Amino acid sequence: MAQYSLVSGSVGLITLKNPPVNALGAVVRHGIVDSVEKALSDPKVKSVVICGQNGMFCGGADIKEFGTDMKGPPLIPMFHSLEAANKPVVAAIEGGAFGGGLELALGCHYRIAHSKAKVGLPEVTLGLLPAAAGSQRLPRLIGVPAALNLITTGRHITAAEALQLGLVDQVADHNTVDTAVKFAQSVVGKSLDSRRISNFQCPPVPNVDVLFEEVMQKIRQTSRGAIAPIACVQAVRAAATLPYKDGLQKEKELMATLFTSGQARSLQYCFFAQRVVSRWSMPNGASWDTSKGRPIHKAAVIGLGTMGRGIAVALAQTGFSVVAVETQEKQFMDAKKAVAGMLERGAKRSGKVAAHDKIIYSQNLQAIADVDLVIEAVFEDMALKKRVFRQLSDVCKPGTFLCTNTSTLDIDQMAAETRQPELVVGMHFFAPAHVMKLLEVVYGPRSSPEAVAVAMQLGKKMGKVSVAVGNCRGFVGNRMLKPYRDQAYFLLEEGATPELIDQALEEFGFAMGAFKVYDLSGLDVGWKVRKEEGLVLPGGGSGKSARIRQGVRYSPLGDLMCEEGRFGQKTGRGWYQYDKPGSRDAKPDPWVHRFLEDYRARHGLVARRISNQEVLERCLYAMINEGFRILEDGIAAGPEDIDIIYVFGYGWPRHRGGPMFYANMVGLPIVLERLEHFAQANPDVPTLQPCNLLRKLVASGSPPISKWREAMKNVHSQL
Numbered sequence: 001m002a003q004y005s006l007v008s009g010s011v012g013l014i015t016l017k018n019p020p021v022n023a024l025g026a027v028v029r030h031g032i033v034d035s036v037e038k039a040l041s042d043p044k045v046k047s048v049v050i051c052g053q054n055g056m057f058c059g060g061a062d063i064k065e066f067g068t069d070m071k072g073p074p075l076i077p078m079f080h081s082l083e084a085a086n087k088p089v090v091a092a093i094e095g096g097a098f099g100g101g102l103e104l105a106l107g108c109h110y111r112i113a114h115s116k117a118k119v120g121l122p123e124v125t126l127g128l129l130p131a132a133a134g135s136q137r138l139p140r141l142i143g144v145p146a147a148l149n150l151i152t153t154g155r156h157i158t159a160a161e162a163l164q165l166g167l168v169d170q171v172a173d174h175n176t177v178d179t180a181v182k183f184a185q186s187v188v189g190k191s192l193d194s195r196r197i198s199n200f201q202c203p204p205v206p207n208v209d210v211l212f213e214e215v216m217q218k219i220r221q222t223s224r225g226a227i228a229p230i231a232c233v234q235a236v237r238a239a240a241t242l243p244y245k246d247g248l249q250k251e252k253e254l255m256a257t258l259f260t261s262g263q264a265r266s267l268q269y270c271f272f273a274q275r276v277v278s279r280w281s282m283p284n285g286a287s288w289d290t291s292k293g294r295p296i297h298k299a300a301v302i303g304l305g306t307m308g309r310g311i312a313v314a315l316a317q318t319g320f321s322v323v324a325v326e327t328q329e330k331q332f333m334d335a336k337k338a339v340a341g342m343l344e345r346g347a348k349r350s351g352k353v354a355a356h357d358k359i360i361y362s363q364n365l366q367a368i369a370d371v372d373l374v375i376e377a378v379f380e381d382m383a384l385k386k387r388v389f390r391q392l393s394d395v396c397k398p399g400t401f402l403c404t405n406t407s408t409l410d411i412d413q414m415a416a417e418t419r420q421p422e423l424v425v426g427m428h429f430f431a432p433a434h435v436m437k438l439l440e441v442v443y444g445p446r447s448s449p450e451a452v453a454v455a456m457q458l459g460k461k462m463g464k465v466s467v468a469v470g471n472c473r474g475f476v477g478n479r480m481l482k483p484y485r486d487q488a489y490f491l492l493e494e495g496a497t498p499e500l501i502d503q504a505l506e507e508f509g510f511a512m513g514a515f516k517v518y519d520l521s522g523l524d525v526g527w528k529v530r531k532e533e534g535l536v537l538p539g540g541g542s543g544k545s546a547r548i549r550q551g552v553r554y555s556p557l558g559d560l561m562c563e564e565g566r567f568g569q570k571t572g573r574g575w576y577q578y579d580k581p582g583s584r585d586a587k588p589d590p591w592v593h594r595f596l597e598d599y600r601a602r603h604g605l606v607a608r609r610i611s612n613q614e615v616l617e618r619c620l621y622a623m624i625n626e627g628f629r630i631l632e633d634g635i636a637a638g639p640e641d642i643d644i645i646y647v648f649g650y651g652w653p654r655h656r657g658g659p660m661f662y663a664n665m666v667g668l669p670i671v672l673e674r675l676e677h678f679a680q681a682n683p684d685v686p687t688l689q690p691c692n693l694l695r696k697l698v699a700s701g702s703p704p705i706s707k708w709r710e711a712m713k714n715v716h717s718q719l
């Protein structure tokens, strides 16, 4: 609702009330219309202030309404009547004004923001554009280049930046509503014509065509198939080149295309999924609302390789005191230098002081005796990790949380080496750990809810999107990656090239195809793991054993590449060729094509034409099938957890919602039918066998993804 009151004898105060963010649902819109009518018709009222309750102006249109019939007053006429009012209307922005909330403020004659408030037009992140005239008013107010930047990125800006851009008229340090009321009284009687933004001409831009062409080109390169950023550019272009009324018409047409698009549905799903996963739960019933964490003041990082360095930086930048331990002399010296550089660069980017004084370096494990939490990031070797956990258990004070950054290993085996296994959890960061947003928090059978709560809270403080998952090989992310990668290799055997597969995946929207990722992360990493698992045979093996291991289909292609010393970018040769070791510019390599042809000839394989569609179906459906198995096994609490892991940690295009949402969009019967087809053709690939949960969902009429958790409960109770 919106509450109306008369304050200071002559100011009509309209307070938006729709917790938690005062979104502009139908009831609020009715409230605004009624309140404005009251204010404008009351002769005692000389000016109007609009604010939001509980220190929050407005989070925008109510996203939950988008899938409904959206009754109630529409936003555009409402904002026009505010702008046309003959009494000054002032927006008092506390907390934030986003999307429709900022568009409401742009319909007002003046805007006053609290110094801690943020504003923005994040519609693009929801697959939309600011279609309540925001795409037309903002460029008229702050100019085309600045508006283009805000509208196409959706970024939230501070009140200080908004003031600098001319988006707000004043910044208040204390009571924003009081300041706005006084301000509203002070402008009574002043002409309002110059305050009605829709009357403004866009400030002229030299070479407007060149500017839009450049921006469009950049967006086409970076948007990876997302349509909303392109529509945003087109809408701002209309503002720059057309009269307001025509621009508004263009905005409406563009919005009509976006509003019902699959991309908008996917992005809005991601918005809510991100919030769903923060409300974690464990199979034993413990959850975010019943389990309290403990405050962490001082943390330690053990092992200063690539991951340990990033984790130490992320902790220090968040404000934690960190003890960074590395026992090997050379690594220790290198790490100190590297961490200092990372902190300097971070400080330069953020404009803050580099947090050097937050880190104490040590080569001695005794230095961590008084820390509250340890994150172990030593080499991915179980024997080593077990030894470290034994030592940690001896050295640390009782009650210290012991976390491991392992990406695949069994955290329960590490917990078994400690005196308090309930305090052990996985904190799986993604490289580079100070940049990547995802954190998998892994609980084992003995992890306490308190330990999970601590890791989840720590992740949140560090600005990570944290997802709680169960303990299994590879957890969620890496477990699902395996069948995807297996399929990519099998497709090479069957006739594809790395470029063909990567192109299909990149056109789908992945930041990088499977083989470019291999080259980036190093082919030797997986080779080492496979050797430890006893999968690697010299020369790739021969005869029957060449393409079968432990009874299932296996491609030795990755092993053979490593035998050739082709480890990827670091050696300047991998699935692609590079100008020099360390270079990132991947070029197709005729050597690889010959290598594949020889391999096929040796194994009697006849290359066939492989379509992009087959690449997507084989790689993605195999991955999705594993996702269903993960749900069936109770490793992830719901499809949202899997999707958020993939969007934030594995380059899955956000506008496709995540693998499980994508399966839901494609249609579960289609996914099932294709998996059955591929499984029949590849009986030696068990990961293509459709799993029970998928079959049961299809048998029960393919409920929408929001109902899968319920369906999963039934499956679990039947198992």
Ligand SMILES: CCCCCCCCCCCCC/C=C/C(=O)SCCNC(=O)CCNC(=O)[C@H](O)C(C)(C)COP(=O)(O)OP(=O)(O)OC[C@H]1O[C@@H](n2cnc3c(N)ncnc32)[C@H](O)[C@@H]1OP(=O)(O)O
Residues within 6 Å of the ligand: 020, 021, 023, 059, 060, 061, 062, 063, 064, 075, 096, 098, 099, 100, 101, 122, 123, 126, 128, 129, 130, 131, 132, 255, 256, 259, 260, 272, 275, 276
């Ligand atoms: C067929 C043709 C049709 C044609 C066209 C029809 C057009 C009709 C539509 C017209 C619309 C025009 C344009 C306007 C569009 C918009 O305004 S879209 C919304 C834009 N706003 C946003 O993107 C902001 C989203 N919210 C946030 O970023 C954050 O929530 C916040 C505001 C910064 C606050 O953050 P924080 O304090 O961390 O809280 P959260 O945990 O994120 O959120 C708290 C709960 O509030 C819910 N929520 C937040 N915003 C909204 C919202 N806009 N609508 C609904 N719900 C919202 C959020 O989900 C949380 O809920 P719970 O998880 O249940 O706690």
